[in-house]
Amino acid sequence: MVKVSAPAKWTLRLLAVGYVFFLVAWPTGLLAYRTFEDGLSSVLDTFQEPDVQAALKLTAEVAIIAVVINLVFGVTISILLVRYEFPGKRALSAMVDVPLSVSPVVVGLALVLVYNGRDGWFGPGLEENGVIVIFNTPGLVMATCFVALPLVIREVVPTLHEIGDDQEQAARSLGANAPQTFWRITLPSIKWAVVYGVVLSLARSVGEFGAVKVVSSNLRGKDLTATLMVENKYQNFAQEQAYAIAFLLVLISIACLVVVALLRPKTDD
């Protein structure tokens, strides 16, 4: 391997560390510092507020529903894409990645155009039957599902390719039916990929802002999620409270990163 001269090595090292320090590490650390500047009690007070508690509860609800939907959908699509042949497979495989490249605001707009109660394609019909999607929890869930859709699939598909289908065929030839093969053979071998995908989806779902902002009515206590609450508090000059909620979100996302890092070392080395 080519050796880099010592000055060049130090320049590159300093450049890399300096850039990351000024762009990510220091600002993130500073947020933590500002959160606890006025002591722990003011942070705890923030989480006593009914509005904030409602927002956190809503976020948890929406994130859990969205993750469960994406989990079931993701595993199904992954198995179909890897283990079966059908017309349009390539197109579907390309389409499931689309949500990653679409702007969150465009995601929100797309859902509003179809499901709003005034002139949406399905909105008025659904509202006649008592289902309100936009400016309501179902809209938040759909927006969250949309943005986190490919995460489970992208983890599970490569793993399914890797393990091959020898064991599944063996199980089938020994008389196992499809559900038995899935629960006993396929699922245990893709378990970690699924967990990894779920953690990533959870982080994405809890943190979604743009798409959720468009489909939410932005009314406190009604359909304001934690990320929307951060914006709302900050713009109403309740900066300490905005920092406190933001810090909680940072903790959740860093926890997700750590879980992922702990699950992954086998493949990295």
Next chain:
Amino acid sequence: MSTALSGATIDTARPASPQGRRPGRAKRSTPRNTLTPGAGLGLGIAMLWFSLLVLLPLSAIVATAAAGGWENYVQVLQNDQTWAALKLTVTQAVIVTLINIVMGTVIAWVLVRDKFPGKAILNVIIDVPFALPTIVAGLVLLALYGPNSPIGINWAFTPNAVLLAFAFVTLPFIVRTVQPVLEELEADVEEAAASLGANRFTIFRRIILPSLVPAIFAGAALSFARAISEFGSLVLLSGSRPFETEVVSVRVLSFIENGSYASAAALASVMLAVALFVIVVLDIVQRWVAHRG
């Protein structure tokens, strides 16, 4: 590491078939259907949900934009404020992508070829921008580059804020696409070049860089696409002043809030077209790399 969040590895490159034919082509000539009834039902339900969630809503944007006709497009794009937003977004996204090409490659290099205490921490910090909610990313940047900055830099509500936010959210893309390629590079080629008298710079330019270019390009495309669609991190940081710090996605949002869905859809369809273009280009690059390698 978390290429999943980056959208970096869309298709894992598969080795070419022994006959040297492109595997995709070979498959297409014999369209098969191996769906069992149960799998067919699963596919049906999954497709129904996928259509309701993704396909129909995205078509609604195209349909709404098209319903307004050509004049609607012209009117939206000729609006000075929209044009300023487009120009700002594209300029800053290009600058950030260029910064990322240099810094991303340097960081990937340091992570793979260098050894120092704390490297593992650096490796984890790279992923923070992916994991952080975008609104929090804006708040985080405001802490150091806002009105109460401890280093006396106040970039809030200036075009620099847009640059900063883009740089933050796109940091991991090139790092995470280049890093695995750099790890896979065979050291013997470099050693052979060195033994034949090539100096370090020549080795880097003629041996290492050519193998990194596809990965750098893929990462650059992703970071450009992410930058032009960025929204959340700018809300608090840039103030979204018309003609100054307003980006395209904020413009779309203000169209939505005014109830002018046709204009919003027109601008959104332009953004969709750019996203689609990036996906297609990436697919071509990946096939080209898989075919060549």
